[in-house]
Structures are given as structure tokens and as C-alpha cells.
Amino acid sequence: MIILHGRTLLSYSCREVSSVEWDNFIKTSPQGTIFSSTTWCNLFPDPYKIYGVYKGDELLGGIIGFLKDGFTSGGYPLTQFQGVICKHLPKYTSAMSLQQRVSNVLIDTLKYDEVTIVNHPSFYDVRPFLWAGWQPMIKYTYEIRSISLADLSKDTRSEIKLHRDTLDIRSMAEFDKPYGDTFEHKGLARPVSYEWLTKLNETLHPIIYSNGHAMAVIICDWCNAYYILGASDHQGYSSSLLYDIFQLYYSVDLCGCNVKEIGDFKAQFGGKLIPYIGVKCIKQQ
Numbered sequence: 001m002i003i004l005h006g007r008t009l010l011s012y013s014c015r016e017v018s019s020v021e022w023d024n025f026i027k028t029s030p031q032g033t034i035f036s037s038t039t040w041c042n043l044f045p046d047p048y049k050i051y052g053v054y055k056g057d058e059l060l061g062g063i064i065g066f067l068k069d070g071f072t073s074g075g076y077p078l079t080q081f082q083g084v085i086c087k088h089l090p091k092y093t094s095a096m097s098l099q100q101r102v103s104n105v106l107i108d109t110l111k112y113d114e115v116t117i118v119n120h121p122s123f124y125d126v127r128p129f130l131w132a133g134w135q136p137m138i139k140y141t142y143e144i145r146s147i148s149l150a151d152l153s154k155d156t157r158s159e160i161k162l163h164r165d166t167l168d169i170r171s172m173a174e175f176d177k178p179y180g181d182t183f184e185h186k187g188l189a190r191p192v193s194y195e196w197l198t199k200l201n202e203t204l205h206p207i208i209y210s211n212g213h214a215m216a217v218i219i220c221d222w223c224n225a226y227y228i229l230g231a232s233d234h235q236g237y238s239s240s241l242l243y244d245i246f247q248l249y250y251s252v253d254l255c256g257c258n259v260k261e262i263g264d265f266k267a268q269f270g271g272k273l274i275p276y277i278g279v280k281c282i283k284q285q
Helices: 019-026 092-109 127-131 154-162 172-186 194-204 238-246 260-267
Strands: 002-004 007-009 012-016 048-055 058-066 071-073 114-118 135-145 168-170 207-210 214-220 225-232 251-253 272-282
Touching: 012 092, 019 048, 019 058, 048 092, 058 092, 092 127, 127 272, 135 260, 154 238, 172 194, 172 207, 172 214, 172 225, 207 238, 214 238, 225 238
Parallel strands: 071 114, 225 251
Antiparallel strands: 002 007, 012 048, 048 058, 058 071, 114 272, 135 251, 135 272, 168 207, 207 214, 214 225
């Protein structure tokens, strides 16, 4: 607390936030998504912590992250971003000023040996972190809104028309085998286990769409839909499946396109390429 010319000015402070207060707060923030909720973090076995930035008793921002090898907010399996969350302010200059204030408090608070923060696309200003010596990293995703066949390339339109089939809903158990087979086909370890998928299914009740040859897992929060998982039998039906799914939602985040092969596939739908910015700090030993 600061007293200036007889007036009491409330200073910014950082302290832990209760799960209820945090989950209510993120639903009002431009940066808030299901990935920053305690519900999402509880899907993982690792502990997490929530830091809130307050002015007096008012929560103005904060961050949630996992306590494993330091502090990680974003970048966990299927968790494309979490990052710094700020209160919604309608005036642009006020919002940017708040982002800087919250960032500076968090920089002074997150004294771990290693900190990784991957921010939501609406968190633009990471300069306080850069000024403090943190390293930037930029990532990309695609956002699909109200696409039609006319928005797609000729080759993609032809593939979709050729492989069109009936859309239906499947169970997580039915999804798991082709999902595992997809990674085995590529010679890669699967990012999450069947046990984790079961927990996801019981907690967030995703919708698993199929056209008989490909499957896609969609989760929704209070503002968006997210394509978080896919699997196919490699017969070319994935494009038609996703196109049909995109007709069902106003907005779908394709959850990353940072690997070239994945980026090339997701680019064919004519979505908007969206950057999102992360920062990293490794304490010198």
C-alpha cells in the first residue's frame, strides 16, 4: 500500500488463488480457455499452482502452471496454451497496460530454475519478459470459421467429395485403437495413454466424430471448440471428416500447426493462421 498526497494507493501483489475464484475469473478473460482451468489441469498427475495478481482484493490477472522441472504454463500434452491471464478491459491501451503490470509481478514471483509460458493468442505483449532476459518463442495454430467448399483448394474439394461419408458419434474405447495405430504407423510414441483418454472422457465429455475411416475428438468450452485429437486408417477420409465437423461449429481451433506435416494438412481448410507467443527462462546455475 502506498500513500500519496494523503490518498491511499493500492499496490499490486501476488498470492495463490482458490480453484473456484480462478475458474470463475478465466471465464471472463480474453485469454481464458478450458486449458487454463483447474478441471483441465486435474487430468494430469503432476501438481500445479495458481498465482493471482491482485490490486487490493481485486483479482486482475494471474497464471496457472504445472510444477514439474520448474514451472510450465502451456506446452503440456494436448495443452497448446495457458499463459498469462488478465481481466477484460474494453479500452485497448488499458488492456495493454494491465498485461505489462501483471507480467512484471509474475516475473518477480516465478523464481523457479526453469519457467516456460505459452500464452493465448490474445496476449500480445511479452516485452516485460524480454526486457527481463527471457527468451521468446512463437507458435501457430489455425482457426476455422464458417468455411465452405468454395474456400478450399481444387484438390482438397475433390478429395472431400470423393471421400464423403455419413458422420456419426463413437466412444472413446472405439477411438483408442486407431489413435494408437496412427502413432505406431508413424513410429512415434503416443502423447497420452488410454487411461488419460478415459479420464478426459469422464471429465469433459468430448464428442468423438467418425465417418467410418477417420475419427476426431472435439472438446468445447464457454467460447470455442477445439480439435485436440485425430486418427484414421490412412485412406484419405480425414479431410472430409473435419470439413463436415467444421460445419457444426461457429469457430474451431485446430490446436497447433507447428510441425510441418501437421501444418500442411491443417492449412488445406483455408483457416486463419494465428500466432501465439511464449517465453522461457532458465536460471543460471
